Amino acid sequence: MKVSAKMDYAVRALLELALHWPDTNPRHIRDISRKAAVPQKFLIHILIVLKSLGYVHSIRGKTGGYTLALEPRQIRLVDVVKQWGGLGSFDEQKRKMKKDDAISLLWQQIDKDIIQTLKGVSLEDLCNRQRQQGKILSYDI
Amino acid sequence: MKVSAKMDYAVRALLELALHWPDTNPRHIRDISRKAAVPQKFLIHILIVLKSLGYVHSIRGKTGGYTLALEPRQIRLVDVVKQWGGLGSFDEQKRKMKKDDAISLLWQQIDKDIIQTLKGVSLEDLCNRQRQQGKILSYDI
DNA sequence: TTTAATCATTACTAACTTAATCATGTAAGT
DNA sequence: ACTTACATGATTAAGTTAGTAATGATTAAA
Numbered sequence: 600m601k602v603s604a605k606m607d608y609a610v611r612a613l614l615e616l617a618l619h620w621p622d623t624n625p626r627h628i629r630d631i632s633r634k635a636a637v638p639q640k641f642l643i644h645i646l647i648v649l650k651s652l653g654y655v656h657s658i659r660g661k662t663g664g665y666t667l668a669l670e671p672r673q674i675r676l677v678d679v680v681k682q683w684g685g686l687g688s689f690d691e692q693k694r695k696m697k698k699d700d701a702i703s704l705l706w707q708q709i710d711k712d713i714i715q716t717l718k719g720v721s722l723e724d725l726c727n728r729q730r731q732q733g734k735i736l737s738y739d740i
Numbered sequence: 741m742k743v744s745a746k747m748d749y750a751v752r753a754l755l756e757l758a759l760h761w762p763d764t765n766p767r768h769i770r771d772i773s774r775k776a777a778v779p780q781k782f783l784i785h786i787l788i789v790l791k792s793l794g795y796v797h798s799i800r801g802k803t804g805g806y807t808l809a810l811e812p813r814q815i816r817l818v819d820v821v822k823q824w825g826g827l828g829s830f831d832e833q834k835r836k837m838k839k840d841d842a843i844s845l846l847w848q849q850i851d852k853d854i855i856q857t858l859k860g861v862s863l864e865d866l867c868n869r870q871r872q873q874g875k876i877l878s879y880d881i
Numbered sequence: 882t883t884t885a886a887t888c889a890t891t892a893c894t895a896a897c898t899t900a901a902t903c904a905t906g907t908a909a910g911t
Numbered sequence: 912a913c914t915t916a917c918a919t920g921a922t923t924a925a926g927t928t929a930g931t932a933a934t935g936a937t938t939a940a941a
Contacts, residue, residue: 601742602847604900610843627916641901647918660909663916676846701869702751705817705861706743712853720846728842745929768887782930788889801938804887 606683609645610725611635613654613679617671617722618729625657625664652682671726677717747824750786752776754795754820755870758812758863766798766805793823812867818858 615635616626628646632639646665649655656668667674698707756776757767769787773780787806790796797809808815 602850603898607843607847610846614843629916638901640903643917644901644919657917658909659907659917661915662910663908665917699873701866701873702748702755704869704873705751705866706748709743709854709857712857713850716850716853725842725846728845732840732842732845744927770887779930781932784888784890785930798888799938800888800936802886803939804937806888 605645606680608635608637608642609649609683610676610679611637612642612645613649613667613674613722614725614729616655616665616667617674617726620667620671620726623666625662625666627664631665648683652679654679667722671722674722675718676720676722676725677714680717681714746786747821749776749778749783750790750824751817751820751866752778753783753786754790754808754815754863755866757796757806757808758815758867759870761808761812761867764807766803766807768805772806789824793820795820808863812863815863816859817861817863817866818855821858822855 612631612635615631619626628639628642631637631646632642635642637645646655646657650657650665654668654674655665657663657665753772753776756772760767769780769783772778772787773783776783778786787796787798791798791806795809795815796806798804798806
């Protein structure tokens with residue numbers, strides 16, 4: 600019932616790339632690391648996973664870096680989270696159980712709720728919210 | 741984003757006590773352990789916490805055991821889970837962050853969804869579901 | 882009043898997970 | 912070549928999890 604730092608970082612990295620979309624220039628890890636507040640050495644591994652999942656492309660060499668592999672509106676949070684494997688509020692694999700008792704069903708219902716919420720959110724949505732949030736905050740000055 | 745075994749066990753222990761309500765005879769750990777499929781040595785610690793949270797009473801000595809401290813309909817899952825401290829899909833304490841950015845707000849939304857679901861469920865509800873489930877299963881014979 | 886059954890408390894631990902870092906390798910532009 | 916970047920695997924310190932062990936305290940009953 601906890602979002603791991605890794606998953607949080609993954610989404611932040613994706614959002615950071617999405618906020619620059621449709622700029623096609625590759626962003627390098629150093630920049631993403633700074634803007635998304637993720638340790639650079641850690642971010643490398645996260646980006647490799649995101650690449651293997653098909654969410655980002657990488658370009659090696661001197662002018663290398665990362666780009667989004669899809670349009671922000673095509674990337675749904677539910678898919679990222681599901682594929683990341685981090686979901687499942689109840690780890691049924693590890694506990695040998697009936698899984699059809701009232702309590703297991705309750706945990707499963709919670710899973711469904713989470714998925715339902717995430718289904719409605721794309722990277723594009725997050726971009727809009729972030730920009731909107733920025734506006735609200737600027738009024739505070 | 742995972743329900744710990746401890747929390748799962750805690751709810752199972754409470755449900756086991758609730759299923760016997762309003763029988764006021766104390767049940768001893770051994771029985772609860774067997775029926776709820778929780779290691780006895782582990783269950784002791786869980787029951788102590790549940791006692792400190794006010795959900796169960798304990799009676800020591802030869803005819804001792806545990807009883808529910810409240811009626812099943814008075815015990816809402818949302819309270820148990822919240823007081824257990826296990827909730828919070830995103831651990832904001834440990835990561836120094838703004839907490840008002842789009843991503844943090846998304847994790848917070850997930851928390852709210854979980855709480856919303858749990859608010860609607862009491863131990864009495866779980867009892868009814870469990871009994872109903874038993875009926876359904878017995879038709880399979 | 883001993884004894885046995887039960888709850889209470891503290892300490893310990895093996896296994897696992899998390900959140901990284903380090904070292905080294907590979908590719909590509911200048 | 913040289914530099915700059917991504918790639919990969921190994922390692923690791925700290926924390927959490929899911930228990931177990933040992934011992935103490937309380938009470939009913941023989």
